[in-house]
Amino acid sequence: MSVSASNLRAVGEIADEKESHPQPWRPAIRIGNLQKIFGKLLAIDRVSVDIEPGEFFMIVGPSGCGKTTLLRILAGLETATAGTIEIDTPPGSQRPENSMVFQGESIFPWMTVWNNAAYGLRMRNAPANVIKDRVGHYLDATGLTRFADYYPHQLSGGMKQRVSIARAFANDPEILLMDEPFSALDAQNKLLLQEELLRIWDEQKKTVVFITHSVDEAVFLGDRIMVMTAQPGRVKSLVRVPLPRPRNIIEMQKAPEFGELVHRIWSGLRDEVQRAREQENMEAETDSKEQLP
Amino acid sequence: MTTETVASSPEQGFSMSMRTRERILGIASPIVLLVVWEVAARLQIIDTRFFPAPSSVLTVLIEMLRSGELVTNTLVSLRRLALGAVIGGVPALILGIAMGLNRWVRAIFDPLVAATYPIPKSAILPLALLIFGLGEGSKIFMVAIGVFFPVVINSTTGVLEINRIYLDVGRNYKANRWNTFWTIALPGALPVIMTGFKLGIGIGLILIAIAEMIGAKSGLGYMIWTAWETFSVEQMYVGLFMIAIIGFVLTVLLNELERVIIPWKSA
Numbered sequence: 001m002s003v004s005a006s007n008l009r010a011v012g013e014i015a016d017e018k019e020s021h022p023q024p025w026r027p028a029i030r031i032g033n034l035q036k037i038f039g040k041l042l043a044i045d046r047v048s049v050d051i052e053p054g055e056f057f058m059i060v061g062p063s064g065c066g067k068t069t070l071l072r073i074l075a076g077l078e079t080a081t082a083g084t085i086e087i088d089t090p091p092g093s094q095r096p097e098n099s100m101v102f103q104g105e106s107i108f109p110w111m112t113v114w115n116n117a118a119y120g121l122r123m124r125n126a127p128a129n130v131i132k133d134r135v136g137h138y139l140d141a142t143g144l145t146r147f148a149d150y151y152p153h154q155l156s157g158g159m160k161q162r163v164s165i166a167r168a169f170a171n172d173p174e175i176l177l178m179d180e181p182f183s184a185l186d187a188q189n190k191l192l193l194q195e196e197l198l199r200i201w202d203e204q205k206k207t208v209v210f211i212t213h214s215v216d217e218a219v220f221l222g223d224r225i226m227v228m229t230a231q232p233g234r235v236k237s238l239v240r241v242p243l244p245r246p247r248n249i250i251e252m253q254k255a256p257e258f259g260e261l262v263h264r265i266w267s268g269l270r271d272e273v274q275r276a277r278e279q280e281n282m283e284a285e286t287d288s289k290e291q292l293p
Numbered sequence: 294m295t296t297e298t299v300a301s302s303p304e305q306g307f308s309m310s311m312r313t314r315e316r317i318l319g320i321a322s323p324i325v326l327l328v329v330w331e332v333a334a335r336l337q338i339i340d341t342r343f344f345p346a347p348s349s350v351l352t353v354l355i356e357m358l359r360s361g362e363l364v365t366n367t368l369v370s371l372r373r374l375a376l377g378a379v380i381g382g383v384p385a386l387i388l389g390i391a392m393g394l395n396r397w398v399r400a401i402f403d404p405l406v407a408a409t410y411p412i413p414k415s416a417i418l419p420l421a422l423l424i425f426g427l428g429e430g431s432k433i434f435m436v437a438i439g440v441f442f443p444v445v446i447n448s449t450t451g452v453l454e455i456n457r458i459y460l461d462v463g464r465n466y467k468a469n470r471w472n473t474f475w476t477i478a479l480p481g482a483l484p485v486i487m488t489g490f491k492l493g494i495g496i497g498l499i500l501i502a503i504a505e506m507i508g509a510k511s512g513l514g515y516m517i518w519t520a521w522e523t524f525s526v527e528q529m530y531v532g533l534f535m536i537a538i539i540g541f542v543l544t545v546l547l548n549e550l551e552r553v554i555i556p557w558k559s560a
Contacts, residue, residue, distance in 0.1 A: 075465050105458070110483070110555075111557075123466050123472055171466065
């Protein structure tokens with residue numbers, strides 16, 4: 001199955017934005033020349049990348065680089081202005097194409113933890129025993145079994161985000177999309193949830209596209225990191241993370257390769273963050289000038 | 294891993310005792326008012342021709358209970374109120390949520406609602422009498438009109454105020470229209486809708502009293518009006534008390550209902 005953007009454009013191979021070595025695998029997600037324009041603003045500019053099946057793919061970039069828009073296009077919540085997205089679904093697969101873990105609070109306040117986690121399965125009329133097994137399994141994996149009958153207002157921020165993760169995993173999609181799921185959490189909770197996520201992901205190794213603004217997080221979790229430029233969002237570089245799995249986040253921080261990688265990505269990203277900041281300043285200046293009589 | 298602390302469930306400790314205290318105060322304050330009134334009447338501080346002592350009103354009330362007059366009139370008014378609330382409330386709920394979910398429906402009905410809403414509902418009574426005659430129809434219509442507006446307006450607002458992220462979740466998890474309505478729009482808007490409904494019941498109570506004073510042969514409004522015509526002030530107060538009690542009981546019931554159907558509303 002493939003999701004095509006409106007105004008379909010030919011999937012052009014752009015040499016300079018692709019890795020040079022030939023691909024032995026069939027991509028789980030193929031993004032071709034993707035472009036998104038909001039009014040006059042070019043948000044995403046010709047992004048092309050192939051994501052491997054089972055890859056934990058990270059996207060980092062300065063705020064406003066269009067990474068959330070890119071993910072929303074992948075999720076089908078937004079349409080691209082031009083370009084293509086192909087998501088490889090095995091023939092005859094009953095699975096939904098993607099499930100998203102949203103940034104911020106996205107679990108329904110009016111449903112219990114259990115009903116929230118079961119939402120995707122219920123919406124596609126999964127049999128009751130499947131719902132029971134899957135939801136039970138992922139609530140267990142996220143340590144939420146005891147809180148199955150709780151309402152979200154009775155939970156802490158970290159637990160709410162666990163529910164959101166359980167909901168996405170329980171839905172058993174082809175690909176998982178995560179939009180800065182841990183950005184609102186404190187450092188300790190973030191660490192716990194990152195480790196939990198890796199542990200749960202390890203069971204089935206689904207393809208994950210994960211957005212973050214934290215370089216550390218990108219290196220902790222990812223197999224490959226796509227660094228994006230400031231607006232308009234382009235692919236600045238693709239960096240492979242050669243660190244072995246399973247990963248221990250605390251131990252990783254001691255490894256010299258970790259430091260080098262973070263350093264390398266940061267130095268590339270710094271220019272972009274700087275540029276994004278200058279753009280913001282310029283916009284603020286023009287705004288204030290316009291307000292003058 | 295469950296190293297995080299979990300907020301205590303609402304039925305615990307300090308918050309519960311606070312709520313119990315609030316409830317006790319809520320019940321005690323009208324009783325205190327009645328006692329003060331009684332004392333003031335007995336000491337002739339207030340004119341008992343206009344403000345008869347609650348005890349003498351109670352005597353008349355018991356008489357009217359024995360004769361069955363009070364029960365009949367109360368039930369008649371309650372029936373009109375209930376029918377009006379359903380006939381006005383259900384379409385308002387459906388239309389309001391549709392207006393909240395769909396911009397075209399909103400574009401069509403919003404001007405109509407905005408234009409008719411400011412008309413004082415009591416001013417529609419002659420028209421209601423003209424259309425529905427002196428029977429039950431005109432009374433039920435008046436209540437329905439009173440309930441309709443607050444419910445339709447609050448349902449629309451309630452849906453529009455639902456955080457967009459929940460609708461995105463619905464789309465991402467492939468909720469169809471039916472499910473979007475039942476699992477997102479309705480529960481998401483329910484707290485605001487409940488407020489509208491409570492408001493509507495209050496307006497309905499006002500309108501039923503007015504409607505029954507003119508062109509009716511039964512009901513509490515009719516009872517109050519005949520009391521005025523026969524100068525039986527106590528009977529008038531019995532009618533007023535009954536309406537006040539209905540209003541009070543309905544408020545309590547609706548608050549309890551709210552607690553049951555909106556359990557996620559943090560206490």
